[in-house]
Amino acid sequence: MNALDQLPVAVIGAGPVGLAAAAHLHERGLPCTVLEAGDDAAAAVRQWGHVRLFSPWRYNVDPAARRLLDEAGWTAPDPDALPTGAELVADYLRPLAELPQLAPHIRYGARVRAITRLGLDRLRTAGRDHTPFLIRLADGEDLLARAVIDASGTWGTPNVLGAAGLPAHGESEVGAYLEHALPDVLGTDRDRFAGRHTLVVGAGHSAANTLLSLAELAAETRGTEVTWAIRTASPTRTYGGGDADALPARGALGSRLRAHVDAGRIRLLTGFSVHALAPADGRVTVVVRHAGGEQESVTVDRVVAATGFRPDHSIAAELRLDLDPVLDATRALAPLIDPNEHSCGTVPPHGVDELTHPEVGYHAVGMKSYGRAPTFLMATGYEQVRSVVAALAGDWRAARDVQLDLPETGVCNSNPDDSVDGTDCCGPAPAAEPVARGLATGVSGGLLAAPLTLVTLDAAPAGGCCGS
Structure with a gap:
């Protein structure tokens, strides 16, 4: 040796x-x-x-x-x-x-x-x-x-919110309004979400996990709103295979999420690529810039970065x-x-x-x-x-x-x-x-x-x- x-x-x-x-x-x-x-x-x-x-x-x-x-x-x-x-x-x-x-x-x-x-x-x-x-x-x-x-x-080392792989403009300045993936919405972190409007950005299972918890919280606490933003045109991949999934619990996740979206309990925004974030009177405004140059925005209380x-x-x-x-x-x-x-x-x-x-x-x-x-x-x-x-x-x-x-x-x-x-x-x-x-x-x-x-x-x- x-x-x-x-x-x-x-x-x-x-x-x-x-x-x-x-x-x-x-x-x-x-x-x-x-x-x-x-x-x-x-x-x-x-x-x-x-x-x-x-x-x-x-x-x-x-x-x-x-x-x-x-x-x-x-x-x-x-x-x-x-x-x-x-x-x-x-x-x-x-x-x-x-x-x-x-x-x-x-x-x-x-x-x-x-x-x-x-x-x-x-x-x-x-x-x-x-x-x-x-x-x-x-x-x-x-x-x-x-x-x-x-x-x-x-x-x-989570991914940033910015769609181009770089931090969105102002992302570092609004840290007080941002959440890491998988916050304990129904437990220790409940007070940060109850009665507030939360935007979840991401199309993976961590996003789905948080969205389902927020939907449950919204059913229990008045004033709790949930918005989900994805970059693609459709949530098909997030919804998954349903009953065809070899893991029943994973298949059920997408089916339950789809039901909440279809019922309007979760607002879905597609084609949503984050361009900038800015404080707005104790809240945060998230701005999207489209390929043609036009912009749209949504103002919320919390943003969950479930971007991988x-x-x-x-x-x-x-x-x-x-x-x-x-x-x-x-x-x-x-x-x-x-x-x-x-x-x-x-x-x-x-x-x-x-x-x-x-x-x-x-x-x-x-x-x-x-x-x-x-x-x-x-x-x-x-x-x-x-x-x-x-x-x-x-x-x-x-x-x-x-x-x-x-x-x-x-x-x-x-x-x-x-x-x-x-x-x-x-x-x-x-x-x-x-x-x-x-x-x-x-x-x-x-x-x-x-x-x-x-x-x-x-x-x-x-x-x-x-x-x-």
Whole structure:
């Protein structure tokens, strides 16, 4: 064994996918250090603990993690039950993180600022593949690792409201009126919404989740108004496949939302691309500028930005990444998940080959691996880390024997931005060509439903199936 092999594998993030990576590393006998920025496991998931996943427990537990928990006498939840984010943490993730096999290797309050190679910047090639990774923490501490599995997710980097990918004019000045995705409308955040007019911007499941909660609040509290704004001409994709969805809770989400819109309880604005925001006597005015130059506006009390998430690759700026110019995923994975091409809930089986970067030993997994694509499922992340860890252990047969069976949405099309009813593209997807390169993705991803709602984190929390 050389000196590099004696170093631990660094796992960034102690969410569902990061902890699954630690469980697989333990099974393979590979030392690891898990670096978690929060003060406890699954810090991001705890922020949307009020939301119910629309994926049942059977999709939310990693196989290697389950084997460790079973050895410790864990009582598994009903595989067909739908957990909330809080239950996911309390009944699975926290017990997993507290196992004696993993707990000593998890460092909390350890925020990663940068990753590089010891003594080498991105320009240097000689000896690179055999040089340890150097990981710098926010407190200035430097750590060495033989490989890096980045499961840090995307929850902390939501997309802006501006339609062109840039903040809308005035967006930074109206922060007091803006809400992150998935506010606890019926719980701790109720007072901010009751009796007020809220605009929800976004077409993913996180938007639908919030809209349903607001509709329930409006039925209970006079003066509560709900407006929903989407960029496209039709909400067909958000409504989903209904009874054709392989996950009944996910299908019911769209059906319930459609009923509220049809009944006028939720006002729908289509073709709504946010151009500017401005304070207006204790409220906020949201301005839309159309292609022809004409403008329209709506004035509300609160704006929920349910516009999805994007990865932050800045910590890996000194590493050699090969990112798709559209999605910020690896070039091999991007065509399999590109929402411009399909909106299916399934994705071809993929593992270490599709997720490899030119930087040998660096793998982004979980939600981060999907870049800006919105349809990540937590089960996808579990299979990713199984494949990556097998490759790190030198078991390439297992690494390339990827198995992924995901529930279909029941509504797919080749151009998700259009209003179509076709269901043609959800057939078996072609297998991807293996490539000789690295990995990626981590509610840190889950199938979000909701107490009476649902969510796909427009690429957001970690959980079962999260996407938009």
